[in-house]
Amino acid sequence: MSKPYRTTVTVQTPATSANLGPGFDALGLALEFHDEIEATVRADDRVVVTVEGEGADTVPLDESHLVVRALRTAFEAAGERMPGIDLHCRNRIPHARGLGSSSSAITAGITAGAALLGRRDEKQPDGVDRDWIFSLAADLEGHPDNVAPCVYGGFTVAWRGDGGWHALSTAPSPRIRPIVCVPDGGLSTERARGLLPESVPHADAAFSAGRAALLTAAVFGHPELLFPATEDRLHQEYRAEAMPESVQLIRSLRASGFAAVVSGAGPTVLVLADLAEHGVAGAQSGAYGDRDQISLDLVDSIQGRTGTGWHIRPLRIDQAGVRVTSPRS
């Protein structure tokens, strides 16, 4: 017999940027802009989907909708029959741009399922069972580097080992300000993964392992090392033919000293700016001057290189990950 479900839940999920240069399929960062879904149990068995914002004209509204698949995954994992549901999606994360829209949809659906089922982790202040959600979401996505920051927030390292998926989430240095340059056109992760070779030269693998290790040090205490720490030889060049403008922009930004990388599978370009480097006196001691003004100056400076067709946005790092905003615990 099925449990009595909660009737309505609202869930927010952050955008994410994966890879961060050398951390292919492992490193990720949660960004402070969010999708939101509201799921309400219906009296009948129907699933009714409505969408506003990004993807409203393109995503399917039937059982193949990614959030619905994720909801179903949560109910099946709990051994429960999924009830009929009214699902309303407010999408702000653009699709197929390298900002983790699919991980956001998957995480939102599984979290809503967990909340409707009344599943809780009593060790967490907000009761959200993030480990359970992360494990199911990483299985559905197939790689964990967007899902981990989406679920846990902050800067994450994720991997698969004994006992399944694992992730470590930590707060990066407050000196780091992510700035995204989002183009109008998209590129699916599936296509971008199809461009990767079966194997890479040992020297390139060694180079990338070293840079990924350096990046974790840069993110925590040494943002002045972000420029060398974001060099990659595992994926960006192999995918260049599918996003020539992004690769061109990265070259131009790096030539001017910006730590610029492809965000996720692209084609968005992510700049990891060190506010101390671009800021005013006192930056090293933690007083970075007017952070918002520095960000605007950086945007101006980046805009000078992009030309039209790019949306440039300074963002804060989301430290919370997925949230059940209603009902609150």
Ligand SMILES: Nc1ncnc2c1ncn2[C@@H]1O[C@H](COP(=O)(O)OP(=O)(O)OP(=O)(O)O)[C@@H](O)[C@H]1O
């Ligand atoms: N909110 C959503 N609702 C339904 N489907 C979605 C949603 N978000 C993403 N999708 C599906 O996922 C696809 C995009 O996923 P894809 O993995 O290609 O890119 P991404 O997740 O935006 O970028 P990346 O993985 O590089 O960060 C969309 O085209 C759509 O099919």
Ligand SMILES: N[C@@H](CCO)C(=O)O
């Ligand atoms: N690591 C993934 C991130 C995008 O989902 C990739 O680059 O294919």
